[in-house]
Amino acid sequence: MHDQIHPPHRLLMGPGPINADPRVLRAMSAPLVGQYDPAMTGYMNETMALYREVFRTANEQTFLVDGTSRAGIEAALVSLLEPGDRVLVPVFGRFGHLLAEIAERCAAEVHTIEVPWGEVFAPEQIEAAVREIRPKVVAVVQGDTATTMCQPLADLGDICRRYGALVYCDATASLGGNDFRTDAWGIDVVTAGLQKCLGGPSGTAPITLGPRAVEVIEARRHVEAGIRDDGDVARGRRIASNYFDLAMIMDYWGERRLNHHTEATSALYGARECARLLVAEGLDAAVERHRLHGAAMLAGVQALGLSVFGNLDHKMHNVVAVCIPEGVDGDRARAGMLEDYGIEIGTSFGPLHGKVWRIGTMGYNARTDAVLVTLAVLEQVLRAAGASPTPGAGVGAAREVYADV
């Protein structure tokens, strides 16, 4: 017989998932209510209002998709894209490839442009591609944890409007820890996840849809047999997924409360708490907190003699890619940190595999003690692996960053 759940103590300092805020886990353990209970629909409405603040938007259509962040991406793309539609994906890391892959499965005509890992696009590069390709949708990641880069997006809405394209952004890795402005930047659709800067567990994908995107989706409205009424005339080409049909999900979260899936109540409690805590802290304060602890971690690893991957002008606040020193077995060092000290840092994908560790400072773990203990342990692990970091240098450099505040 298996025992009850009893995970080992871990400090999760990788690129996410990170330790969920204990208040979020506590919220998730609240008793359930029925899916049309006034208490439940009230919580759904509050969750919509809270995520409008998190996304910095006035979009009515702001709600949750019941699945991981990848589910949010697929819901956005499959609801917007019809077979043959042109999509432009600026790829600057692994998650751009994921957007392209999902768009391909929607049978869209997918065009990509790429910059080397560790760089981001200049607005002119994106504009030139939009002008040439004339896509229906430009799909872009804000922060790609594979490279730690944060793509500037402030000009993207204007560029796309000039050429009649919609902008979709996957802000999973960045939202809450880096500046993001849905309305000010003119982003039509944004999706996220809880397991990075929002401080919750994976499994829920917040989404917001602006009026131009809603219009495209409403033009494909096909209410399910068994719950439609006489006014529900089928329109346009049916969305290729039922579960991810955002027109139906809008009807479930909206006034009509048309049955679709059965909302994942515990997950909603958690998502609501993530947003509640962030809004209480203030979005600007949360971004500043991530900036500060990210700067302390960066200074610390550099003071330990480690070099850092990528263009630091465009690094996300919440993750740093640390080059593994020559002669150090990266996987063995990571395993040692986990087994001996209970601290997890991240490995890497693709061209960076085996070359960098990814160290995160995000969500609940964007905290001074989490940064200092990670640096203290990293020093020990480097020394055990044969490197010669200056004793106390990592912790000292981080402390200086904190002292400057």
Add this chain to the structure above:
Amino acid sequence: MHDQIHPPHRLLMGPGPINADPRVLRAMSAPLVGQYDPAMTGYMNETMALYREVFRTANEQTFLVDGTSRAGIEAALVSLLEPGDRVLVPVFGRFGHLLAEIAERCAAEVHTIEVPWGEVFAPEQIEAAVREIRPKVVAVVQGDTATTMCQPLADLGDICRRYGALVYCDATASLGGNDFRTDAWGIDVVTAGLQKCLGGPSGTAPITLGPRAVEVIEARRHVEAGIRDDGDVARGRRIASNYFDLAMIMDYWGERRLNHHTEATSALYGARECARLLVAEGLDAAVERHRLHGAAMLAGVQALGLSVFGNLDHKMHNVVAVCIPEGVDGDRARAGMLEDYGIEIGTSFGPLHGKVWRIGTMGYNARTDAVLVTLAVLEQVLRAAGASPTPGAGVGAAREVYADV
């Protein structure tokens, strides 16, 4: 500022979701670990083993889809079906229509046969349709909460094998509370949800895939760009969804641990606990418990002078459809139960809308006290609505059922 989550006390005696077992909610509040932490992959393997017992199968490919029960249905159908494939859906309630709708979105050629609500199919009816239509897949619900009927399935595997068809079954509403035998009945793919007899919250869809289904899905294997290696040759027609691509999800749960989504850790903790409790009780004992409390509820409502919808020879153990007496305002009575007594019973869909209440006895709420308090309150509510139930008759009849054990 919104307050922390604080739902009202509810006894959820509708067709599901029901109150989650407190032990499941407690498991979900355990701290997170990293997605490739040996503790996490260990819990994933244990979860697979536990659900093999719940599904009564030896299928290696038994795991979780990260979404509600509807996500499990879509994952099964979109991974099995290619455009133009023939599917047969025997429809005996709302959820048969849902299977047909999802299969249509997979661009399959969907054939349905129907019996009136309140009835089930005889094996010969299904066999005749299979012989005529020669489908690739027969997709059927075991228990449809819309009608409370439980479709006999013991002959279905043999029938389908004779004609070369695969059998997919949605056991969301029935699994754990009614006999279900994946291997003995020859069912190729089964999906479920936690929010009915398994005693958990909605948001996770257990699935099991037999060898014949795995072969079909493996023949459509396309490993995602960025994580594939040289041996990963793309095969067959790519599955139309990335999130629901069961070939990739098998690689994530299997030895290769290829990155796909980020497993919803808290949800997995909950799903594991649901199965752990059920396996500790014993599957036969759990089914018997649901039979007993279902019989007590049935006897109770009948003794209150209420008639019951559907063919009682085929009623699921865990839900009963109670005809709303003439002159009683069904929605008002339900609202009164919820507001004054904190007890939720269910409304109905489609042809039964406004005609029956659906009362559940499942999962954590398949308990004597839950049955007796519901009957005691129902008597009060009926009397307040102008009906004349015999005082104490409902509770008395249920007590007699319990006394017979």
